[in-house]
Amino acid sequence: MKRILLSAAVTALLLVPLACNFDQLLAEKVMVGTLLSTPDVDVSLVAMAGLDAGTLPDGGIPPGEERITIPGQTEAFVFFATRNGEQGTPQPLSDATVRIEIQNGGSLALEQQSEDTGMYSLTSDHGDDAGVKYVNGATYNFVAVHGGNSHVGQVKDAPALERLEALHPAGGYVRHAANQSLTLTRPTVSGGKPLTLGFVTVLPLDMDGRKGALTYTNMPKEPLDFLQLVTATGEWQQETLTIPGSAFPLKDSNYLVVFQTAQLGGPQSDNLFTGSTLLVGTADIGLVHTLE
Structure with a gap:
């Protein structure tokens, strides 16, 4: 993810919007950031073994059935840099103070990852970040203070969890053939509003609940991919x-x-480059067991 976001900052410099704040177009500072959340997930050992668990009630796994809980995670990440001319590669700024302000929900201070990277983060499974929370509908301000100046990016109306029914069959998990594609349908949004951005990631899970290296994602990976994300969200x-x-x-x-x-979201203050890119979101999770 960190490599992805670094590439995104480079991509941002290539963008020439049709309409924008002129000060933001000339601004030297650029920010790329995310705050992404996943919920806790209860998984029954019956489901993980691929046995026929029968039909589970709407409440989920029946009381008393052996299960494991995969802890949820909320990760905040910011890459902050300065541009050197219109075509220059952004140079990381590692002496900034970075925080995320949540509307009516306090402030999260991000920690610098290492020197000379311009990367700042906070993750909910590290034990030192109990304040990392996700709030549906909230406005999130990404703030980087550098040289006495505040640079602010903003994401409004953080989306609620979007439940995909195909990931939650009556048996509690999806029985699926290995090496076969899986199609998911998103629920219709009321009022004719466009769907939010949707990304899918797949990763293996062992019998102890440990997650392995991902086997698929449609999250952008390269600069041109992020260019599409900003200019062609469809x-x-x-x-x-x-x-x-x-x-x-x-x-x-x-x-x-x-x-x-x-x-x-994008820049809020005039001193942040118009190509700055920010994402805030939450996730639905389902278990797939492949057949023998």
């Missing part, structure tokens, strides 16, 4: 999502499918 606003069969390579195995819905 690719991530489709009503149906098809996960390729390669995301489920092994038989009799477990995979977590994470559907992240996110709101896109």
